[in-house]
Amino acid sequence: MIGITSYGAYIPCYRIKVEEIARVWGDNPEHIKKGLLICEKSVPDLDEDAATIAVEAARNAIRRRDIDPKEIGAVYIGSESHPYAVKPTATIVAEAIGATPDLTAADFEFACKAGTAAIQACMGEVTMGMIKYGMAIGADVSQGAPGDALEYTAAAGGAAYIIGKKNLIAEIEDTFSFTTDTPDFWRREGESYPMHGGRFTGEPAYFKHIMSATKSLMKKVGTKPGDYDYVVFHQPNGKFPLRMAKMLGFVEEQIKPGLVVSKLGNTYSGSSLIGLAAVLDQAKPGSRILMTSFGSGAGSDAFSMTVTDGIEETRGKAPTIAELLKSPKYIDYALYAKHKGKIVV
Amino acid sequence: MAVARLWRHIPARYNLIGTECQICGGLYFPPRTTCPTCRRDGKIIERKFKGTGEVVTYTIIYSASSTFRRQTPYVLAIIRLDEGPQLTGQIVCNPDETKIGMKVRPIFRKLGEDGSSGIIYYGTKFTPLREASK
Numbered sequence: 001m002i003g004i005t006s007y008g009a010y011i012p013c014y015r016i017k018v019e020e021i022a023r024v025w026g027d028n029p030e031h032i033k034k035g036l037l038i039c040e041k042s043v044p045d046l047d048e049d050a051a052t053i054a055v056e057a058a059r060n061a062i063r064r065r066d067i068d069p070k071e072i073g074a075v076y077i078g079s080e081s082h083p084y085a086v087k088p089t090a091t092i093v094a095e096a097i098g099a100t101p102d103l104t105a106a107d108f109e110f111a112c113k114a115g116t117a118a119i120q121a122c123m124g125e126v127t128m129g130m131i132k133y134g135m136a137i138g139a140d141v142s143q144g145a146p147g148d149a150l151e152y153t154a155a156a157g158g159a160a161y162i163i164g165k166k167n168l169i170a171e172i173e174d175t176f177s178f179t180t181d182t183p184d185f186w187r188r189e190g191e192s193y194p195m196h197g198g199r200f201t202g203e204p205a206y207f208k209h210i211m212s213a214t215k216s217l218m219k220k221v222g223t224k225p226g227d228y229d230y231v232v233f234h235q236p237n238g239k240f241p242l243r244m245a246k247m248l249g250f251v252e253e254q255i256k257p258g259l260v261v262s263k264l265g266n267t268y269s270g271s272s273l274i275g276l277a278a279v280l281d282q283a284k285p286g287s288r289i290l291m292t293s294f295g296s297g298a299g300s301d302a303f304s305m306t307v308t309d310g311i312e313e314t315r316g317k318a319p320t321i322a323e324l325l326k327s328p329k330y331i332d333y334a335l336y337a338k339h340k341g342k343i344v345v
Numbered sequence: 346m347a348v349a350r351l352w353r354h355i356p357a358r359y360n361l362i363g364t365e366c367q368i369c370g371g372l373y374f375p376p377r378t379t380c381p382t383c384r385r386d387g388k389i390i391e392r393k394f395k396g397t398g399e400v401v402t403y404t405i406i407y408s409a410s411s412t413f414r415r416q417t418p419y420v421l422a423i424i425r426l427d428e429g430p431q432l433t434g435q436i437v438c439n440p441d442e443t444k445i446g447m448k449v450r451p452i453f454r455k456l457g458e459d460g461s462s463g464i465i466y467y468g469t470k471f472t473p474l475r476e477a478s479k
């Protein structure tokens with residue numbers, strides 16, 4: 001049996017509302033809120049980046065289960081906003097959680113699904129007996145160019161998962177990935193902001209990949225949508241995951257508990273992993289969860305999980321997603337621009 | 346800052362690793378290689394501090410060097426760790442809410458960077474201890 005031994009998340013305390021961004025660009029806020037199903041998004045503090053967010057999430061994961069960091073044999077960090085072009089974020093995180101020096105570490109990149117790819121790598125190493133625990137993290141401080149549609153959604157946050165065979169809170173029954181070369185979204189080396197293919201990001205990218213990975217996983221495990229209590233998809237906005245769920249035959253009750261994007265924004269590599277954390281915060285032993293990530297470029301990793309009795313021991317040991325989203329500090333566009341270093345455009 | 350010196354400070358900055366004298370029980374942060382009380386008879390070992398403590402005194406910085414200018418105004422405080430030693434650190438909060446005696450907890454943040462092409466320094470700052478964040 002292999003699965004999740006612990007998890008932890010982190011969300012910066014600052015938020016900016018859709019109304020405030022729309023005010024600056026002369027957009028109609030109601031139109032955007034209805035179109036994206038997003039009200040506000042998180043903004044990192046001036047001294048926060050993907051590394052500091054990953055460290056806070058990792059420390060929350062360790063705190064939740066009192067894991068001895070020296071037993072973590074691998075730290076993998078998925079992000080598209082690694083602070084350095086060359087110099088791993090993973091070494092900073094491994095040092096900051098006290099897991100160094102007897103472990104392996106690396107940074108993963110695959111747009112918004114790098115964190116779930118890291119989970120799969122940890123699963124392989126744990127299954128093979130190479131390591132006792134592996135830590136996989138998805139963390140981002142996403143950037144949208146000023147005035148671009150992405151500016152309404154690009155947010156900051158992350159989640160860390162400790163994968164192991166012992167002390168499980170959820171068993172991972174299986175995983176399935178679907179990957180193609182699809183240029184829906186990209187950022188060239190040295191460029192500050194990503195480019196995207198506009199409407200092209202929907203059908204041939206997000207929907208096709210999540211649908212294929214999810215269907216194939218259910219076929220492999222022998223399950224159908226009705227067998228799951230919860231379903232989590234990558235959340236670039238509020239609309240896509242709801243439509244995806246409907247297309248696959250899931251109902252709103254299954255997807256709503258893990259849909260946190262409206263008050264958070266799109267945390268990229270953190271997105272589906274924070275959604276899964278929100279589900280684990282409330283799931284009961286025996287609950288079945290299906291999660292499918294999506295990364296532009298493009299690919300999806302789907303996971304089928306069943307929550308174990310161990311989940312009850314972890315309650316209250318680390319902040320829940322609801323707690324992390326509680327009492328945000330709202331900022332205006334001027335302060336937001338300062339936070340994001342957007343004065344240089 | 347020289348990269349070698351930065352590297353030597355990583356354990357202290359990331360995880361508040363200081364030292365303890367096994368002879369007299371003295372606790373030191375930043376770490377000391379010799380015990381000022383026991384001198385040559387002291388026996389120094391590593392000691393990790395939890396990072397929770399309280400504000401002894403503080404000042405609000407309104408003008409700073411170019412590296413920190415973007416962050417002004419910010420709060421710089423002397424913090425007494427629960428274990429005893431005192432250290433200087435930045436408190437991430439609204440300057441108005443800072444008070445002497447306020448309880449704080451550690452957070453991991455960027456401390457600075459050598460321009461846009463140099464090394465980034467990470468380490469411990471502090472934030473008010475609130476119920477929800479425990």
Ligand SMILES: [Zn+2]
Nearest residue numbers: 366369380383
């Ligand atoms: Zn001594």
